[in-house]
Amino acid sequence: MLQALRKINYKFDIIIIIVIFAVSIIGIVHIDMIFYNAGLVNGHGFKAIPYGLLYELSKLVIVIFAIVRVFFHLKPDKRNKKYAVTALVSFLIYFGSWVFFFTLHQPGAVYYLRGFKEWVTKNVDIDAVQTWILSEEADKYFRNKLGLYSNDIFPRDLPDFITNFGPEYIAFRKDDSDKGRHVEFGWTQLGGSWGIVIGSASIKTNQEGMIRHSK
Numbered sequence: 687m688l689q690a691l692r693k694i695n696y697k698f699d700i701i702i703i704i705v706i707f708a709v710s711i712i713g714i715v716h717i718d719m720i721f722y723n724a725g726l727v728n729g730h731g732f733k734a735i736p737y738g739l740l741y742e743l744s745k746l747v748i749v750i751f752a753i754v755r756v757f758f759h760l761k762p763d764k765r766n767k768k769y770a771v772t773a774l775v776s777f778l779i780y781f782g783s784w785v786f787f788f789t790l791h792q793p794g795a796v797y798y799l800r801g802f803k804e805w806v807t808k809n810v811d812i813d814a815v816q817t818w819i820l821s822e823e824a825d826k827y828f829r830n831k832l833g834l835y836s837n838d839i840f841p842r843d844l845p846d847f848i849t850n851f852g853p854e855y856i857a858f859r860k861d862d863s864d865k866g867r868h869v870e871f872g873w874t875q876l877g878g879s880w881g882i883v884i885g886s887a888s889i890k891t892n893q894e895g896m897i898r899h900s901k
Contacts, residue, residue, distance in 0.1 A: 699772040706748045706776050710783040713741030714791065721794040725801025730875045731794060745780050752776040806882055811847040815884045818845060819867045828867055833858040
């Protein structure tokens with residue numbers, strides 16, 4: 687009978703460790719998918735907040751259970767050290783998931799932008815915008831000192847391929863040459879912003895990685 691109970695306890699320790707490890711992995715993957723799917727529809731990733739809290743609470747409950755469980759097995763027997771080991775391993779997995787998340791794991795914005803890139807490819811006629819930028823029709827927008835329009839005051843004579851994918855604002859920018867013309871399309875949500883910049887086909891830009899600027 688005692689041997690059977692010991693085996694059950696041993697298996698239960700393994701289950702505790704496997705569960706907290708699985709919750710840690712599933713939580714990170716699920717949150718990343720939420721951000722990616724939000725980018726696919728050009729939406730927001732607010733759903734990641736309650737799910738993130740739920741996963742962290744679940745891991746914390748498991749760790750607390752593993753620690754409290756040690757005090758129910760405080761007997762002068764070396765075999766009972768396994769409960770303390772289980773609690774320690776559970777805590778290390780919990781702590782390690784935070785270390786991984788803030789050091790090696792990519793931010794949610796990276797996964798969001800991967801999905802957003804697919805949305806842009808599907809919904810924005812980039813070739814048409816690049817051609818229009820260098821046309822005479824676009825001249826007046828790049829001469830305008832303001833050069834910024836929100837979606838409630840978009841000029842009626844803007845082509846459909848400039849406005850039909852629903853940008854919240856459009857900014858027309860240029861440097862000293864016509865080749866430096868570019869259009870910024872943006873969206874905002876709770877103080878955050880994202881968008882795309884489309885310039886003439888001759889402009890060279892970084893294709894990957896972070897672009898640093900003075901602001």
